[in-house]
Structures are given as structure tokens and as C-alpha cells.
Amino acid sequence: LSNKAFPWFGMDIGGTLVKLVYFEPKDITAEEEQEEVENLKSIRRYLTSNIAYGKTGIRDVHLELPDLTLCGRTGNLHFIRFPTHDLPVFLQMVRNKHFSSLHTALCATGGGAYKFESDFRKMADLQLHKLDELDCLIRGVLYIDSVVSSGPSECYYFENPTDPDLCAQKPYTLENPYPLLLVNIGSGVSILAVYSENNYKRVTGTSLGGGTFLGLCCLLTGCSTFEEALEMASQGESTRVDKLVRDIYGGDYERFGLPGWAVASSFGNMMSREKRESVSKEDLARATLVTITNNIGSITRMCALNENIERVVFVGNFLRVNTLSMKLLAYAMDYWSKGQLKALFLQHEGYFGAVGALLELLHPS
């Protein structure tokens, strides 16, 4: 049995969301139960008996990994998220629940582990153990992929991405994953080339990420949440906003092998006042989503070519409930590489950093 004291948390504080993974032990002996302090029990009960916390905290029940053996203990792994701007509320709760009395280290990654370190200390009397977010990300990806055996496959891809009727989600086995391009789409985007668990490099990144999608959607449509923005996007038509190749050349631009449906200029139609007046908020949301997604796709494709890597795994919370973007990415990788590149996705999208942080708590590297 692990001598690591409970509770086991891993935390990833990003620019937009805080991701928290919590291991709920199910193999607690009667002896342990007796020794367990009240604070610990109360935390466990609070987290496991709710699926929403406060106004904005959410437990992604569908991602829960039950009966997981971790460090010799068996239990359920829970996945919880809340907006980074609600971190003070979270800290207040931590303080109320006397978390600090448990004398446990809290492993945290993401920029917020650095930015809010002193808040944790001052408001909750907690010392953070800060971890590099890319180290955690990779560790988390590899771990989750290795432990998920039942239920839907952790890794999947889209079959026939170029044919909307035949396009279908299919399981994929990441048995021999290297080399791998790992694209993490959070508020911004980081692109990593991974050669082994401990050998990776950050190839590049872009500031046009999930934060840009939501930020522009809020300005353009007045929405306020990611879910709202996605909902609008699903109902809109981007071709009213974007200028396509066929809008300019009447069809394909054969001289350069550009198909007529390709976007020539994102938001290009919005140079015209009449067209600005004729588009809906849903159209604008859809165009924003398509623009950001395609851009990530083309930067990724260039990196894959430069690094000579054929497998690309997309992760990050931008892809949460965002089948539109995933299919677009799958399509773009396949079409522009003439089938050379494969886009892969993972069920636990945005939680890998937090998982990596938890693993660091249990197995310090």
C-alpha cells in the first residue's frame, strides 16, 4: 500500500480553466476509516456526492475512471473543472474545509501554479508544489492512455474525414506512439514533438487558440460562455462571413490547385457593409470557430512536415464537446496532406496536465 497520505489531488491552473483530478480511494479499510480525520472525509464526501460545485465548478462524470489502481490503491479518478477567475472562491472553500490541516502537498501545474502561489499560501495556508505544464501534460497523456482499458477507447480518430456521410469516430491504439506531435489547445496553443516520455521539445505555439475563439465570439455575438458560443456556431454558416476561393475565381483556382470551397479570406466578406448587415451572430460564431480551427490545423501541418512526424494528437479543452472543430481538424490534416497525416483525439481532452501533476505527487520523477 502506498504510504502517500490522502487526499490525492492534481491540479492544472490554466489561463481560462482550472482542472482538478481527485483520486477517491474505494479500498479504505475499517482501520483507516477510523483514523481518517474528519476534514478528509468531508472533502471526499463533498467532491463525490456532487457533480456541480458553487456556480461554476463542474465534475465531468462521463470521464470518471472507476476502479483504477494507482500506487497500490484502488479507487475512482474524478475530473473537475472551474473557471480560473473563480479561483478565489475555490481558495475560500479550501480554507473553510481546513485543507491545510491535512499537511499534504498540493501538486499544481499550469501558469496559475506560479501566478497564484502566494494566494494559495496567504488565503489557504497551502504550499504549492509547482510543476512544469508540458512535463505534466505528456506524463498525463501517456498514463491515461495506458490505464484506460474498458469503456470507450481513450484515443480515437475520424474515419473518412473528407466525407460527411461516412465520417465516423473510431478507436485507435496508441501502442507505439513515438514520434508524436502533441497539440494542446487551451487558451493558447502549444505544439510539442514527443520522441519518448522524457524526450520532447516545444516546437512552437500560437496565440490563436480557445481563448481567441471565445474572446472574439463574446465581442461579436455578446455571448459569455464556451457552451453558448459553440451552440451558436453549430447553427451558423461560415461561408456567409468568409470569402471563398470560388467567390473570387468563380470556381477552383486551378493554376494553384485550390478548390473553390477553400477559404480565401477569413471574414473577407465582412469588408462589405451590405454583407456585414446580412450575417447572423450564429454565422459569426461559426466563422470564428472555423478560422481558429483551420489556422491551428495549418500551423500543425507545417510543424509535422518540418519535424517529419505523421501522427498528431490534439488535446486541450478547446476540443471539449467541440466535435465541429475535431472533424474540421481531422479533415484538414487528411486533405492538405493527401492522407499522410492522421489526427488523433483523446477522451480526457483537457485533463492531462492535472493527471500529470497527480502522478508527480505519487511518483516524484
Next chain:
Amino acid sequence: MAECVRLDSSTSTHTMDKSITLPPDEIFRNLENAKRFAIDIGGSLTKLAYYSTVQHKVAKVRSFDHSAKEASSDKLYEISVQEEVTARLHFIKFENAYIETCLDFIRDHLVNTETKVIKATGGGAHKFKELIERKLGLKVDKEDEMTCLIKGCNFVLRNIPHEAFVYAKHADSEFRFQTTQPDIFPYLLVNIGSGVSIVKVESEDKFERIGGSSIGGGTFWGLGALLTKTKRFDELLQLASKGQHTSVDMLVKDIYGGSYGSLGLTGDLIASSFGKSATANKEFSQEDMAKSLLHMISNDIGQLACLYAKLHNLSRVYFGGFFIRGHPVTMHTITYSINFFTKGEVQALFLRHEGYLGAIGAFLKGAEEDNPNQYSWGENYAGSSGLMSVSPEMNPMQRARSGTFDMLEMDRLERKLVNLPLLQDPSSYIPDTVDLIEDALAREYWLYCFEDALDGVVKRAVASQPDMPEAAERAEKFRQKYRHKLQTLRQQPFAYGSLTVRSLLDTREHCLNEFNFPDPYSKIKQKENDMALKYYQKAVKSLDELSWEERQFALVRGVLAGNVFDWGAKAVSDVLESDPEFGFAQAKQQLEERPWLIDSFDRWFERLKGPPHRCALFFVDNSGVDIILGVMPFVRELLSRGTEVVLASNSGPALNDVTNGELQILTERIAAMDPVIQAGLSEDRLTLVQSGSSSPCLDLSRLDKVLANVVRERKTDLVIIEGMGRAIHTNYYAMLSCESLKMAVIKNSWLADRLGGKLFSVVFKYEVPDGQPSQDSAAS
């Protein structure tokens, strides 16, 4: 994506004065001979191109037929002014709002009826097709946009020195011009129109669109118009330049509280564009949003350009398209992005005539039968507006003065120009010694100096045409034009590429030619040549009486003393004008005593004791005493040593420099008196060639192809460059692959002061390239 901005109601309806503010004949010049029209219509600007011929006067010299009219004149040769027709390319850029007025004007002035078609390109070409065909009666023949763009780009890169530049907003000089590369290929052209096209160009006819992006100028414009109340592209850029992106963007420090040290990401780096606006209950200023948008788009384009450059292993990346065109704001953000993503390994390059590429390319497509690429072309500084003259944010005054018209004129040069084969490294050769853009003090002085000399130049120009009563009027126009150029250069030193003494001199020559003063010094040169010839034999005789050692020194002193005779230098022209008796002997007395300011005479002298050079190429300077009593005896000695000599002189007149035409006559006359020269000519060991230039300075990367061939055939192993213009203002630091000798007398006290000498200080610079065993040691 190709540039494909369309006119829409938001851009075309803003009202504008449709009358042309300048007399159109100063804009659409030489229309009467115009043929081969091309037009490139973009989203807001139209670019018109046409080929025309210009008739202007040239001064020719011709030997008198001495056998027939022995006593008719005591003059050496006759000067005649002839009409000559040269080819010129005209490119005019104006706002689309003027298009109808301009077409009307062209129709009314177009005489040439051979013209049947007009080549057209650009997104607006088909929108205006009907209008053009109706107004001009020409058939519109549409050409592929990207092909035109690349053709135009190749043309300007090849023919216009200092076409490309690096933009550095916070440097002393915003513009750092690049030297023309002997081989312009391969390169990457990133054209940022409404979308982005990334094109790899491998040769004149081979290019490939290797990629692109839909996030381009149209995205900035379209999103900008949605996010702000500003609907015009230029105004959006202005708005952006006033904003703070940090209130809209999520920076690394907003996430980390500081930098992300282990990855080297600084705190100020943008982590998520518009990341802070992901909230419903906050207002953002229009300026801030526009700025954030500008950064987002520039960074994205820069990043993709770098990824493509890396994949294709290209280091030369040019940016163009309406997003870039003359906008310091976008040139800055793109440059920043490229520097960031390549860590300085790739430089973002921009083009002075970027806006004209499509029109130039379309024109070239139409002119293929004239084969324009077999000629060399030169930018005419007199007829071209220069960079930024219509950029409102740079210079509102300038905009008001010139209306919204911008012109580029290029002259077809009579000779094909190539590199001197003896340049050590053609790709790093810079002709000019001082870049006046960077050196503010020197700029101040030289601009003053040229302005100060203007009265004298005007006077001389008038005096050179005593039989023409309207000469004074023309000279006055010349004065106004050149003064205006100098004023422009004071405000915008970068207007024509690097500002140098050479470019100031060349601009003056172009302006003089523009007003039909082809050779203001022709009579003075004639008189001086005549006078000097009379002393030739005496000079040679006294040299022959000297011992070999004495003679080598006397020959060098002769060249230097001869070089004091120069109407191009203010200090000397003052003396010459006030004291016509100022003689060769006195010149020698004026010369600095050894050791000279730069003095490698001893090494030269040692070298002369060794084996003779195989062939010497001598770039000569002034007429009169200089060429006849200074250079010719020196040449005579080289010939006597067994060295072949190639004398390179200007193709056309510049100041009192001896031209190839004049030198032909002079050499014949000297040969008649001097058996050594005579033998040299008859045995083909003394050759006269044209330099291909009409400048008082010398650009060794643009020389007559014939000269280059002769140099190669004769296995030239010594290059001699004489005079201040050719050896000090230019080529002072030029590195050659063979021995070289640079000789000049500094006839400008400011310059002398700068170089640590005084008036009439001597530069005698004998150089042997590194790694080449010097001949003297080999001989000893």
C-alpha cells in the same frame, strides 16, 4: 491567396474630389508615343503602366576631317547636339476614384494607333473591364495575378538597386536597404492581400504557390469593421497604432504572473489573442481591439511564413500585398513577428515598388516580344516619386502637394549591365562608402552642399546653350525640380533607396537630362582637352628624361595632380573659375607631400620592380589635364612595361568626366604624336571601352557587359580607379580579387576633415587581395 480585394460600398462611396489636382501631363507623361498599356486594379488603387519613347538631346562629339578642312578650326573636335530616342517605362499609381478621369485623359492624348490591347490584372480588372474598353477602345486582356506579381518582383529585384529593405521602427534609420544580389533566386514572396499566398520563386519562369492562409488583410479589415465603428482599412490601421493590445490579449504574465522561464517565453508574450475579452460584461476600446487584431494577424502570418521558409530552406522572404503596402505599422508588426519566430535568422524584406509589381508584370507579359528582360533598366530619379510620398501617416504635407499620384519611371539603358568579374564577393559589394541615411551629419552636409552648388549648376547649364533663348527658362525648371528633390530627401532620405553622394549626383544628372541639358560641360571639356593636348609631348619628354625610379613617382604624382583639375568639386571649380591660368605645375604644388593621407606608394613601387601585370583596367575620371597629362603618360608606361591596358570611360556625360566618345578622339590624337600609344592601339594592347554609366561615381555591379567580357578575356590582373567620385565616394572599401590601385585627391575640405586629412590630401591605396602572394615577393 492572391490579392482579391473588391471594391465594396464601404470603400467606393466615400466621396472624394475627382478632379486631378496636378496637371495630368506631368503625371501621364510622354503619352503621345505611348504603346503597350497594362493596368492593375486593386481594392483601392489603380496602377497603370505604359511603354513610351522619350526624345531628348544628347551631346555628340565628332572629329573634324582634318585632311579636308585643315585650317577651319583650331578646335580638336566638334560638338553637336542631336536628338536621341530612348525607351522609358512609365508606371502611375492613383486612387480608383480617379480612374474615369484618367482614362479620359489618356484617350484624349493617345496618338499611337498601333495599340490594340491593354493587359489587365488585379481583383478589380473585370469590374472595370467594360469601362476601360469603352473609354480607350482597347481590348482588355486579363493576365493571371500571381504570374504578374512574380514577373514584376523579378524585374524590380534585378533592375533597381536598393529595391529591397529591412524595416526597423526604432532604429536611427527606419529603412535599411539591401544590396542587389547577383542572383536573386530563390526567394519566398508572401503576398498579403485579403488572404495570404506564399510563393516560392526559383527562376524567372519557375514559381510555385507552396501555401497560404485565409487569415490576411481581409480578416483584419472584415473583423476590424465588425469590432469597431471604423470601416476603412487605413483608418483601422491608424486606430490600431493608437491602441494597447495588452488590455485585450491574455499575456504569458497574465497566466504565469511573470515569464515562463523554462521555455524562454517572456511575460509580455501573447499567450491568447483576445483572451481577455472572453467575458460578457466588459467594454474594450476600439483602439485596443484593433491593435490586438493587428498583432494577431501579423504574428500568424509571420509564423506561417517562417514555417514555410524553414521547410523549403529559404532565407530571403519578401512581403507584399495591400496589407503591407507603404504601411509602417504592418511592416513593423510583420518584422517583429519574423524576428520572434526565427530568432533573427530570417529577415523580413520589403520592396520599395511593391505596389507596382502587378502592373509591371502585366506590362512585361504584354511586352514579351520586345524582350524587356534582355535589357538593363534604371530608375529615373527625376521622374519617380520615391517611397512613401503618398503615405498619409508618414507625411501629410507631401500628400497634399503631390495629390494622390505616385510615379515610377524606368529608362532602358543602352547597354546590358553586369557585375565586374573581378569583385571579390559580388553579394556583399556595396559601391557607396557612406550611407547618408545612417549618417545624419554627413547627410546634412551633403544636402547643404548640393543645394549650395545649385546656382552654379544652373548658370553653367544656361551658359552651355548660348544659342537657345529658352535655356534660361528650362534651367529654372531644372532648379525647381532638383531643389524639390533635395527637399524631399531632407524629409525622407530613404525615398530612393540608400541616400549617397552618388545618388545625389545621379539625381542631378537625371534632372539636367530631363530639361534637355545633356552635357553642360561639353564646351569646357573641349577647351581643356585642346589645351592639355598641346602639352602632351612636352610632358612625356620630361618624364622620359627621368630615371626609372624617379619616373614611377612622377607618373603617380602626374595622375594625382591631373585629378586636381575637376569642375565637379566645389573647392576646385571656384579656383578654376577665378584663375584660368591655374596650371598643371601649380596643381603639383598644391598636392600634399608624402607621406600622403593614405600612402602605399612604397609597396606599389616595389611591385613595379616585379614582373609586369598582364592587363590593367583603368577607370578614368576628368577631361583635360587629368586624362591627357596625368592618365595617358601612366598608361604609356604600363604599355611600355608590357601590360595591356583597358581604358574604361563613361558612356554618357556627367560633369566634366571624359566620355568614351571624347576619349576615342583624344586617343587618336595622342597616338598621332606618340608611337607608344600608336603601337598600343594598332597591336590591340590598348583598348577603349564604355563603362555603361553616366555617373560621376562608379557602381562596379552595374557595368557594361562588353567591358566585363574584355576584362575576362584579357585576364585582367590590375584594376585602377581614379578620382574622388569613383575611388572615395564609391569603391573606397571595394574588395577586388586582383591587385587594385585607388588614386584620388580630396577636393572637399569637409570630406578631407572627415578622413582626417586636409584639402588636397592624397589617397593612394594599393591593395593585394588576401591569400594572393604579392607579385613583388614572388619576384624577389
